[in-house]
Amino acid sequence: MDEIYHMEEHFEPEALESLKESYRKIIEALGEDVSREGLLKTPERVAKAMAFMTHGYSVDPREIILSAKFQEDYKHMVLVKDIDLYSLCEHHLLPFYGKAHVAYIPNRYITGLSKIARVVDSFARRLQVQERLTVQIRDCIQEALDPLGVAVVIEASHMCMQIRGVQRLNSTTTTSAFTGVFLSQSKTREEFIHLIGSHLK
Numbered sequence: 001m002d003e004i005y006h007m008e009e010h011f012e013p014e015a016l017e018s019l020k021e022s023y024r025k026i027i028e029a030l031g032e033d034v035s036r037e038g039l040l041k042t043p044e045r046v047a048k049a050m051a052f053m054t055h056g057y058s059v060d061p062r063e064i065i066l067s068a069k070f071q072e073d074y075k076h077m078v079l080v081k082d083i084d085l086y087s088l089c090e091h092h093l094l095p096f097y098g099k100a101h102v103a104y105i106p107n108r109y110i111t112g113l114s115k116i117a118r119v120v121d122s123f124a125r126r127l128q129v130q131e132r133l134t135v136q137i138r139d140c141i142q143e144a145l146d147p148l149g150v151a152v153v154i155e156a157s158h159m160c161m162q163i164r165g166v167q168r169l170n171s172t173t174t175t176s177a178f179t180g181v182f183l184s185q186s187k188t189r190e191e192f193i194h195l196i197g198s199h200l201k
């Protein structure tokens with residue numbers, strides 16, 4: 001939880017003020033009365049929420065991994081499964097959320113398991129599309145650790161689809177991105193897919 005407060009403090013006061021002013025205008029444009037009690041503090045609350053939901057811009061995901069990069073001879077799959085993911089669709093500014101599953105096969109170097117989750121979070125907390133998010137996580141780990149391969153699968157529900165009835169309420173979008181042995185060895189890829197229990201073929 002500490003990190004949350006840290007992120008909010010980290011946000012530039014001027015940017016926060018500008019967001020607040022903009023949200024006040026949006027509420028007015030909706031025909032609402034921003035001075036009524038229930039809405040009085042809404043622009044500030046929404047500005048802070050938006051700042052938090054996009055705090056990934058102030059984080060360098062590569063640095064997160066490099067800060068905990070250790071030499072190790074382990075050469076089997078390292079899998080971090082079911083990482084909670086919350087992001088914002090850049091087309092509608094509405095949340096998409098779900099799970100990320102990330103695996104890599106070390107090549108002399110490993111990183112802390114919590115760092116993988118933080119890399120996912122720092123890319124997710126931006127304006128995103130699920131496809132790019134998947135590839136950015138993959139590339140970051142590949143570049144920072146130079147492993148034998150990286151696999152990323154994201155399963156997410158998009159509110160922009162759900163509220164317009166484009167998708168059935170429970171349907172999810174699955175994206176995947178692989179490098180190295182996950183691409184060249186179907187057995188390794190299949191093992192990963194089996195381990196995460198995905199419906200992905």
Ligand SMILES: [Zn+2]
Pocket residue numbers: 089090091092093094158160161
């Ligand atoms: Zn959308």
